[in-house]
Amino acid sequence: MKRQTNINETRLKERIKKLEEDLAYYTDNCTIVWMREDVLSLDDTLTEEQANDVLEMMERKHDSCLGINWDTIQYWIEEVKK
DSSP: OOOOHHHHHHHHHHHHHHHHHHHTTSSSSSOOOOOOHHHHHHOOSSOHHHHHHHHHHHHHHTTTTOOOOOHHHHHHHHHOOO
16 A cells, blocks of 8 residues: 655655755755754654744854764754743
């Protein structure tokens, strides 16, 4: 039996494909993309606004020596929930 695809999953795949196409132009860099779904996978009690706040803080406050990883995402989740 074929698995029915969730509309959100389909939209997410379309967004990823578009991002990949857009980023293909830049061949001399490395780009890592974190999405709201990544944040919500760690804490599904967050609102969309809170998840967006986490992404914003990750971008604005990241330490380029450490990068962004699951631990830093968890840190910003805890900060946003305070």
